[in-house]
Amino acid sequence: MIKNFIDEEKMRKALSLLERVLEVLEQYSGIVDIENKYPEDLMNILKQEKVFAMMVESEYGGLGLDYVSALYVLREFSRRIPALALSVFTHSQVLEYLKVSRHDLYEELAKKVSRDGTILALAITEPIAGTDIKRIQTRVRGHGDGVVINGSKSVVTNGAYADFFLVLAKGEKGDFCAVLVKSDLGVGIDAVVDTIGMRGAGIARISFRDINVPREYLLEVGRDVIRNLFHILSLGRMFTASMALGVLDTALSEIFKWASTREVLDKKLIEYENVRQEVADIAAQAEILWTHLIGTAKQAEERKDISYDAAILKFKSSELAKQAVDLASRLFGSHGYLRGTIIDRIYRDVKGLEFIEGANEALKAYVFKTLYKRFNKNANLLRVLGEDFE
Ligand SMILES: Cc1cc2nc3c(=O)[nH]c(=O)nc-3n(C[C@H](O)[C@H](O)[C@H](O)COP(=O)(O)OP(=O)(O)OC[C@H]3O[C@@H](n4cnc5c(N)ncnc54)[C@H](O)[C@@H]3O)c2cc1C
Structure with missing residues (x-):
């Protein structure tokens, strides 16, 4: 398929x-x-x-x-x-x-x-504004031929490497603004964050102190900013789902390597029926998610709205990856409870997937809202023939 x-x-x-x-x-x-x-x-x-x-x-x-x-x-x-x-x-x-x-x-x-x-980075999250982007405090004001930006961002992937930052800020009237800021204009890399997982992604805390940005780099103001931001967040959720399935692949392959040789009470772990059932269940869900993911990617290429599917794919894949990593860690027992093992690394990496591109609870709230709208319109709650027909 x-x-x-x-x-x-x-x-x-x-x-x-x-x-x-x-x-x-x-x-x-x-x-x-x-x-x-x-x-x-x-x-x-x-x-x-x-x-x-x-x-x-x-x-x-x-x-x-x-x-x-x-x-x-x-x-x-x-x-x-x-x-x-x-x-x-x-x-x-x-x-x-x-x-x-x-x-x-x-x-x-x-x-x-x-x-x-x-290299480019996306700077949205602030110390007091994660899920709730209305709270962002980074400000842009007009100044001569350009704009001046002030504020700080707390979790910026690629922050340590980036040549340009796409920054979500607010203008003087409180409208959202999207600004492209070149790093050599004086962006402060306050710290490369010592994250427990996703290490290497150059996740940094950054700040803008009276940085003059040419007006042509003020990309958009107002509603268009939010519309385009949600568009790229949906793509990000789709990509995060793929990342989750990659982590899950590693967990499954570690499970097979370990469980097919490790003997506990006269039989190999892989011979225990509960292990087989759990592995099969995880694999089945991963197969379904990947098929849905590829179909959704095709929809995205055709410029269709993928926000609902991307939200589902992101939280389901990250939860499933967590389940797979947890099973791997359980089967390794004390041998997986050591620093420097693959189990140690994926255990830390998988946690971040819950928050990247939006906390899973926020995405579930969005999916529920969509269902509720369908309920109020007397439409099918779940899509059966696809939106073009319903
Ligand atoms: C590895 C990693 C890389 C990241 N990279 C970037 C980046 O490049 N650029 C960037 O701007 N940000 C980045 N982020 C930040 C990420 O987007 C935020 O973590 C995310 O939006 C959640 O915001 P928050 O962490 O402030 O949590 P909060 O918004 O404070 O939420 C905390 C918790 O509240 C609960 N919650 C939230 N919403 C709801 C709800 N609707 N219903 C019920 N419970 C809810 C959830 O349990 C959630 O985990 C990154 C995060 C991680 C972990």
């Missing part, structure tokens, strides 16, 4: 990229986790292989992957270094925002990303 959604040429490009980089990622996986950064050698390879330009069209010098093939690449990355998948898709969300809001800037930056390995 999935085959019907695959563009062969794009998937071939994805496979070729994976062939060139997967072994390297395998080698660096432990170091990235320990050092909480991508070492320079690794970063050079990522730039040379245009990893950050994977979703940029070939006419701008990128690899030209579509969402389906990109999801596959991100899932493979996540088996080794989930933080890298997070870095790449967050960066790609910024490009997508530019594509839908300011195509001239998109073209300029897409070329830079492909040519120089320019």
